[in-house]
Amino acid sequence: MSYFSNITNAVGTLIAGMKVTMGYFVRPREHVTLQYPDEVWPIPTRNIGVGELDAYNTIRSKLTVNIDDCIGCKACERACPVNCIHIDTYKAGPDDDLGITSNGTKKKLLTASFIIDMSECMFCDLCTPPCPEKCITMTPDYQFISNDNLKTDVTPEQRWRDKNLLIYQFSKVSETERQRLKVEAETAARAKAEMMAVKKAAAAKAAEEKAAAAKVAEEKAARAAAEAVAVSKTIQENTKNNTSETLAETNTETVLVSEHGTSAEETTPATDTVTDIPLESISSAVTPEAPSELTADTEVVESPVDHEASTTKESDNG
Amino acid sequence: MIQALANWILSFDILAGLGNPIAWGLSLFVVSALIFAFVAVNAIVLVYFERKVSAFMQVRLGPMRVGKFGSLQTVADALKLLQKEDIIPRSADKILFLIGPWVILVASVVTFAAIPFSDTLLAANMNIGLFYVVSISSIVVLGIVMAGWASNNKWSLYGAMRSAAQIISYEIPVGITLIAVVAVVGSLNLQVIVQAQGGVGNLFHWIPLPLPNWFIFHNPFLFLAAFIYLIGATAEINRTPFDIPESESELVAGFMTEYSGLRWALFFLSEYANATLVAFLVSIVFLGGWQSPFADYAGAQIGFLVITLVAVMWTLYVKAKAQRLSIYPVGISLVITLAAWLFPGFAVWLASPGLFWMLMKVASIIFLLMWFRWTFPRLRVDQLMYVSWKVILPISLVNLMGVAVWMWLTGEIQF
Ligand code: SF4
Numbered sequence: 004m005s006y007f008s009n010i011t012n013a014v015g016t017l018i019a020g021m022k023v024t025m026g027y028f029v030r031p032r033e034h035v036t037l038q039y040p041d042e043v044w045p046i047p048t049r050n051i052g053v054g055e056l057d058a059y060n061t062i063r064s065k066l067t068v069n070i071d072d073c074i075g076c077k078a079c080e081r082a083c084p085v086n087c088i089h090i091d092t093y094k095a096g097p098d099d100d101l102g103i104t105s106n107g108t109k110k111k112l113l114t115a116s117f118i119i120d121m122s123e124c125m126f127c128d129l130c131t132p133p134c135p136e137k138c139i140t141m142t143p144d145y146q147f148i149s150n151d152n153l154k155t156d157v158t159p160e161q162r163w164r165d166k167n168l169l170i171y172q173f174s175k176v177s178e179t180e181r182q183r184l185k186v187e188a189e190t191a192a193r194a195k196a197e198m199m200a201v202k203k204a205a206a207a208k209a210a211e212e213k214a215a216a217a218k219v220a221e222e223k224a225a226r227a228a229a230e231a232v233a234v235s236k237t238i239q240e241n242t243k244n245n246t247s248e249t250l251a252e253t254n255t256e257t258v259l260v261s262e263h264g265t266s267a268e269e270t271t272p273a274t275d276t277v278t279d280i281p282l283e284s285i286s287s288a289v290t291p292e293a294p295s296e297l298t299a300d301t302e303v304v305e306s307p308v309d310h311e312a313s314t315t316k317e318s319d320n321g
Numbered sequence: 322m323i324q325a326l327a328n329w330i331l332s333f334d335i336l337a338g339l340g341n342p343i344a345w346g347l348s349l350f351v352v353s354a355l356i357f358a359f360v361a362v363n364a365i366v367l368v369y370f371e372r373k374v375s376a377f378m379q380v381r382l383g384p385m386r387v388g389k390f391g392s393l394q395t396v397a398d399a400l401k402l403l404q405k406e407d408i409i410p411r412s413a414d415k416i417l418f419l420i421g422p423w424v425i426l427v428a429s430v431v432t433f434a435a436i437p438f439s440d441t442l443l444a445a446n447m448n449i450g451l452f453y454v455v456s457i458s459s460i461v462v463l464g465i466v467m468a469g470w471a472s473n474n475k476w477s478l479y480g481a482m483r484s485a486a487q488i489i490s491y492e493i494p495v496g497i498t499l500i501a502v503v504a505v506v507g508s509l510n511l512q513v514i515v516q517a518q519g520g521v522g523n524l525f526h527w528i529p530l531p532l533p534n535w536f537i538f539h540n541p542f543l544f545l546a547a548f549i550y551l552i553g554a555t556a557e558i559n560r561t562p563f564d565i566p567e568s569e570s571e572l573v574a575g576f577m578t579e580y581s582g583l584r585w586a587l588f589f590l591s592e593y594a595n596a597t598l599v600a601f602l603v604s605i606v607f608l609g610g611w612q613s614p615f616a617d618y619a620g621a622q623i624g625f626l627v628i629t630l631v632a633v634m635w636t637l638y639v640k641a642k643a644q645r646l647s648i649y650p651v652g653i654s655l656v657i658t659l660a661a662w663l664f665p666g667f668a669v670w671l672a673s674p675g676l677f678w679m680l681m682k683v684a685s686i687i688f689l690l691m692w693f694r695w696t697f698p699r700l701r702v703d704q705l706m707y708v709s710w711k712v713i714l715p716i717s718l719v720n721l722m723g724v725a726v727w728m729w730l731t732g733e734i735q736f
């Protein structure tokens with residue numbers, strides 16, 4: 004009997020199942036499919052950002068920068084954990100007016116390049132709170148297909164395929180201008196580096212000569228000491244220590260003198276090649292690697308008299 | 322039809338010199354090409370409808386982006402398949418692997434030679450048409466075993482073995498249900514079987530409900546036989562819920578696991594050709610083939626009026642029960658009814674037999690198969706065998722006896 008009840012049960016359940024599918028078949032309008040590029044889910048309106056300001060109360064998606072308000076302080080660049088913001092700024096000249104932000108702050112830096120690499124951004128929203136001008140903000144655009152941000156000729160499909168198209172440049176400085184600024188800065192930096200190299204070379208040479216002179220002086224001193232020892236031995240036993248001290252003092256003086264003599268000759272032609280660099284910049288460019296030599300250098304420049312005096316002294320000694 | 326085409330070719334003065342054999346060969350070629358074109362286009366259309374039907378039944382939309390409502394999606398897919406690389410596994414049996422899909426395709430396409438599309442549209446009017454169709458369509462299993470064995474792959478082999486076991490098991494109840502019909506008609510000629518179902522009569526000849534003289538309404542046993550045949554045929558063409566030879570969740574793709582590109586497309590083509598063949602056979606044997614369901618134009622008018630009333634009642638019932646209104650059944654039947662009453666020519670056309678009714682019936686059966694496919698879960702192998710040997714086969718045997726007894730009682734045959 005269970006055989007027949009089995010069959011009737013099977014037929015009954017099959018018909019029930021067919022009823023369900025037919026019920027859905029005749030109602031195709033109730034579909035759950037989202038025709039994605041044509042339709043999108045509504046963007047949630049609830050507050051999911053941080054902070055109280057309206058700018059933060061949006062869904063965390065694409066970043067945008069109101070570049071007119073940006074003062075180029077790089078606070079956002081420093082805040083980003085993945086280093087996907089890259090800002091290049093240049094100091095405004097004394098007569099340049101870069102305008103003021105909507106907060107009334109005067110802009111002192113020209114933001115020549117403001118790049119956000121959205122392909123690396125992790126939407127953590129850590130870059131927006133530090134901004135003093137509240138000009139870097141999250142937008143609800145999660146599709147990355149809006150054609151703002153200067154890349155107007157890029158279609159959504161291209162942007163999905165090419166990672167480089169997710170790198171957004173927000174600065175309004177033109178590409179040629181940016182190149183010019185870059186070249187300028189590079190030449191200045193190169194000049195600085197050359198300067199440093201020359202100085203380093205001079206310092207190294209000076210150190211070498213110093214060492215050579217020290218050797219000579221040492222030999223002299225040794226000879227003198229030997230003589231002195233001989234003299235003292237023959238004349239006076241008690242004052243031996245005192246004489247050796249005075250001899251050492253004279254040694255150091257001779258070293259300094261020889262150094263000055265050479266370095267002054269070397270540095271003058273080098274400074275001729277980079278005439279447009281002001282003096283303060285050189286002094287400010289002093290690195291902590293070799294402060295002693297350089298301070299000695301400046302002393303030389305400032306006191307040529309001293310130099311002559313010391314040479315006479317040396318000759319006297321000799 | 323081939324001879325008619327040859328005669329038509331020879332009727333032109335310029336071509337008359339060809340002679341009958343050449344004209345006959347030419348028309349044979351044309352008819353074969355037409356049948357193959359029908360099968361290919363049919364597969365493309367059916368894949369599209371299958372995807373749409375499945376999508377609607379699963380509250381989805383289906384293909385939407387290529388062409389209007391995705392209508393060119395399957396064309397694009399077919400083009401893609403043609404361009405794909407035809408990979409042959411290194412350890413495969415090359416010859417069998419290469420000819421396997423072609424055997425399946427040929428076996429499923431040549432059966433259409435005996436199918437009467439309408440009273441004149443018939444490639445070969447055989448007196449053993451039904452026998453020919455059933456036997457030739459069984460060759461498909463040979464190709465499947467070839468493909469499965471030659472692939473040198475466990476899944477393929479399992480798929481092929483299951484397929485062979487399944488098709489052989491279900492051949493028997495299918496054959497017996499068809500014999501029941503043959504017992505009523507007394508002929509294996511498909512054209513004769515269709516012609517025997519013309520006109521309108523009472524349901525089962527004694528219930529006073531005017532219905533077409535189709536064999537499904539001929540007697541209660543044949544009514545049951547139609548469904549048994551549909552179930553068995555579904556199993557024979559490896560469609561869900563009997564798709565264990567290619568069950569994706571167990572066997573990846575069954576016997577076509579190793580196939581790609583064009584050869585894989587051939588499997589698909591033959592699968593849908595077989596589904597269409599089953600739909601043709603059901604409509605020819607049980608639903609009157611190219612016969613119209615209406616006896617004359619008045620019958621068509623009244624018939625559609627009744628259909629409209631039923632649709633209205635059904636809509637009201639659904640509205641009352643489920644709080645929603647579906648206007649399409651009422652709308653479509655109302656439009657047809659009005660057209661039938663206003664334009665008697667339209668009613669006459671509806672009442673006349675022809676290709677239209679054949680294709681309508683085939684489409685309905687194919688929709689039923691799709692409906693099955695997207696509703697029922699797949700059977701286990703042992704359940705499949707249980708259904709075949711313990712349920713369908715006994716019922717079909719009882720059916721055959723019942724038909725014989727019915728015929729004897731009603732006096733349609735005398736011993
Ligand atoms: S959201 Fe986070 S990751 Fe993205 S740019 Fe801002 S700080 Fe960097």
Ligand code: SF4
Pocket residue numbers: 068072073074075076077078079080090133134135136137138139
């Ligand atoms: S923190 Fe704000 S103002 Fe400063 S650089 Fe970033 S965007 Fe500009």
